[in-house]
Amino acid sequence: MIVRILGEGQRRVDDGDLQPLNQLDNDLVAAVDAGDEDKFDTALTALLDKVRQIGVPVPDDEIVPSDLVLPSSDASLAEVRELLGDEGLIPG
């Protein structure tokens, strides 16, 4: 499974390692839905740290779509909301 951290590139994560990621991802969704900045920061940091820890960087010349795309570590709650809500933000 391929996971992208925006601004950092992609990492390949073993399917067997997905369980902890899903849990952390759910925490992040809960924080975004609740609009809780502090929880959001904590959840995002925990999720990204885990991905960095268990994921192996995808080589630069490999072109694969991601199964998960995660906000960059310094993203704010508002930025993530915009990303989810407004497709126009992502040029393509």
Added chain:
Amino acid sequence: MGMGRRLALIFKAKANKVLDKHEDPRETLDYSYEKQLELLTKVRRGVADVATSRKRLEIQMQQLQASGDKLQSQAQQAVQAGRDDLAREALTRRAAVNQQLADLQTQHAQLQAEEEKLTTASQRLQAKVDSFRTRKETIKATYTAAEAQTKIGEAMSGISEEMGDVGLAMQRAEDKTQQMQARAGAVDELIASGALDDASQPLGGKDDIQRELDSMSAGNDVELELAKLKGELPAGQPAQALPSAEQPAPAEEGKK
């Protein structure tokens, strides 16, 4: 559905939009490749813009540092001359300069981080674009419609996502650069207005504190010159030779 999946789907939807634009998927490949090259050019320009802003910030930081140092030495001179009022004024200005300097240092660190991220992103995009070109040619050479749809779909999703990511990184860097430039413009105005001392002025430009310190030391110089001249008077020459002098000059007294 998780956050990560939702975001991934948004990127995929973008890629599909591009795919649907052309009837022959091979045209999509060429079209996308052109867009990739355009984006690469933009990203490189973006990196250069951020670097320019960073350098401008560095120049301003040097100016402010020089201002702060100068005010510090003015304060010392003023204290030596017994002018606490002047020293206080210099130290107050130095505090304002230091505050500005601290703000600029924070901005500088942010900008440097953006520059590094964008540089890495542009290197990654370059590698992917090169790889895409090879893949594009392979797909076109062995083209069978059914097979190509899948292969092209995957390549397009992958590269579109990369482009989307780089596009976002560029937007962030541009935002930071713009904020920074607005700030830098304000600092330039402050320096030009003299509110932040004038270490940046061309040589010869002087602020009020310096003028006062200079006039004090100029006054001292005159006194010293005068004392020296008096000391050079020949010992035998009586002071009363000067019609207006009624008493011996102090310098002459010192020689006795």
